Amino acid sequence: KAGVTQTPRYLIKTRGQQVTLSCSPISGHRSVSWYQQTPGQGLQFLFEYFSETQRNKGNFPGRFSGRQFSNSRSEMNVSTLELGDSALYLCASSFDGDQPQHFGDGTRLSIL
Amino acid sequence: DQQVKQNSPSLSVQEGRISILNCDYTNSMFDYFLWYKKYPAEGPTFLISISSIKDKNEDGRFTVFLNKSAKHLSLHIVPSQPGDSAVYFCAASASNTGNQFYFGTGTSLTVIP
Numbered sequence: 001k002a003g004v005t006q007t008p009r010y011l012i013k014t015r016g017q018q019v020t021l022s023c024s025p026i027s028g029h030r031s032v033s034w035y036q037q038t039p040g041q042g043l044q045f046l047f048e049y050f051s052e053t054q055r056n057k058g059n060f061p062g063r064f065s066g067r068q069f070s071n072s073r074s075e076m077n078v079s080t081l082e083l084g085d086s087a088l089y090l091c092a093s094s095f096d097g098d099q100p101q102h103f104g105d106g107t108r109l110s111i112l
Numbered sequence: 113d114q115q116v117k118q119n120s121p122s123l124s125v126q127e128g129r130i131s132i133l134n135c136d137y138t139n140s141m142f143d144y145f146l147w148y149k150k151y152p153a154e155g156p157t158f159l160i161s162i163s164s165i166k167d168k169n170e171d172g173r174f175t176v177f178l179n180k181s182a183k184h185l186s187l188h189i190v191p192s193q194p195g196d197s198a199v200y201f202c203a204a205s206a207s208n209t210g211n212q213f214y215f216g217t218g219t220s221l222t223v224i225p
Contacts, residue, residue, distance in 0.1 A: 004155070035215070042114075042201065042217035043156075056212045090155055098205070100146055101213070103155030 002027065004104035006091050012110045018079040021107045025072050025093030031055075032074040033101060034066060037088040046089075049074050050097055078109075086111045115139045116204050118216035126224050131189040133219050135202035138183065142204040142214075147176060147187045150199045150218070159200075160187070192223045 005024040013019050025032050033056075034046040045058035049068035066076045072093075078085055088108050092101035117136045125131045133147075143164040148156035162169040162176045162185070169176050175188045189196055199218045 006155075033213070040217060042116075042118075043203075043215035045212055045214065048212065058212070092155075098144075098207070100158035100161055102158070103148075105153065105155045 004091055004093050004102050006089075006104035006107050008107060009105065010108045010110075012112060013081050014112050015081055015083060017081050018077065019081060019109060021076045021078075021089055021091075021109075023074045023076070023091030023093075023104060025074070025091075026102055029093035029095055029102070030072055031094045031097035031101075032068055032072060033092045033097075034074070034076050035090045035092065036060070037090060037106070038086075043090065046076065048097060055097070081111050083111050085109065114217070115142075116202060116214045116216040118200075118202060118219050120219050121217070122220040122222070124222045124224060125192045127194055128191045131187075131192045131196065131221055131223070133187040133189075133200050133202075133221065135185045135187075135216050136183060137185075137204050137214075139204070139206065139214075140183065141206040141208060143207050144205045145176070145178060145185050146203045146213070147174075148201045148203065148215075149196075150201060156201055189221075192221075194223045194225050197221055197223045 031050045033048040035043040048056040068074045088106045090106045092103045094101045146161040147159040150156040178185045203213045203215045205213045
C-alpha cells in the first residue's frame with residue numbers, strides 16, 4: 001500500500017512569510033504526527049492529530065499550527081517564518097498513535 | 113530538555129562485526145522504546161521496539177536490550193552489513209502521557225566493507 005506522502009519535498013521562503021505543508025497518511029491510519037528535524041537536535045515533536053483533533057502538542061510557539069481533515073490528511077502551517085525554522089519537517093502516521101509510526105520523506109524548508 | 117540522548121554522534125564498524133548503538137533516557141515513566149533507521153533524503157523507517165516489561169527483543173540481526181534501572185537501551189546489529197550504514201534514532205514514549213514520542217539526536221553508523 002502507498003506510504004506516507006508529504007508535499008512539497010522542497011520549499012524556499014523568506015523571513016516573515018508563511019508556509020503550509022501537506023501530509024497524506026497511509027490509508028486507514030487515523031493518527032498523524034509532525035516533527036521538526038534540525039542538525040544536532042534530532043526529531044522534535046510538534047503535534048499529533050487524531051480524528052481531526054489535536055491530541056498532543058510539543059513545545060513550539062503558536063506560529064506553528066496544524067489541522068487534520070476528515071480523510072486524515074493533515075496540514076501544518078508556520079506563520080511569520082524565521083531563519084531558525086529552516087529544517088526538515090517530517091510527518092508520521094499510525095493507526096491510532098501508539099504503534100510504531102510510518103514516516104514520510106519530509107519537506108525540506110529553507111528560509112532565506 | 114532532551115529526555116532521550118544518544119551520546120555518540122557516529123560509529124564505524126567493520127563488515128561482519130557487531131555494531132552497538134546506545135541510548136539513554138531520563139524519564140522513568142517511559143515504557144515503550146523504538147529504534148528507527150534513516151537513510152539520506154528518506155524518512156525514518158521503524159526497525160524494532162521493546163516494551164518495559166521485557167529486557168530484550170530480537171528480530172533477525174537486530175536485538176534491542178533494555179536496562180530499566182540504568183535507563184539505558186542499546187541496539188545490537190550482528191553481523192553488520194554495508195547496507196546498515198545509516199543514521200539510527202532511538203525513541204521513547206510513556207503510555208500515561210498520550211502518544212508523544214521523544215527522539216534522540218541520532219547516531220550515524222558506517223559499516224566498512
